[in-house]
Amino acid sequence: TYGEYGGHLNRLDIPSDRFFMFWDLEAPAPRRASEGESPVPPEACALDVDVRFLSGGQEPWALEVVRGVRALPDRERVYVPIPGDFYGMLRRTDVDDEGLRRIPLDWRLHTRRVFQDLFARGYAVRDFLPGIRPGPGHYVLRKRG
16 A cells, blocks of 8 residues: 555545556457446455446536445455546545545445455456446456465
């Protein structure tokens, strides 16, 4: 973690999370989902996520909201969702409404908890699946070994 920092990439009320990843750029690309098809089985997703549509001074915008951490059985693959546009979320939730303002904080705290738990259980990040709009992208974790 980098600790507290603000600027255009974060807000001071949102903690930062970072981990280092290495990708094998010569490995064959995994099959990607077709338009409208989700490659993520819901029972293997580590977080319960909902999409909320915001309107107001700006054009309507789909906002992914994390509802909580799911209890996952020991699986070969686990998927950890992340917002499709976290920086857009930071900008659009930088408001007085505490419920909206808290959405990026909930994401950071929940994903941090899930990654720490999965890493401790022997999982490693193996891939990333971009999201289908509206909706989050997903890190794909597999058991090491």
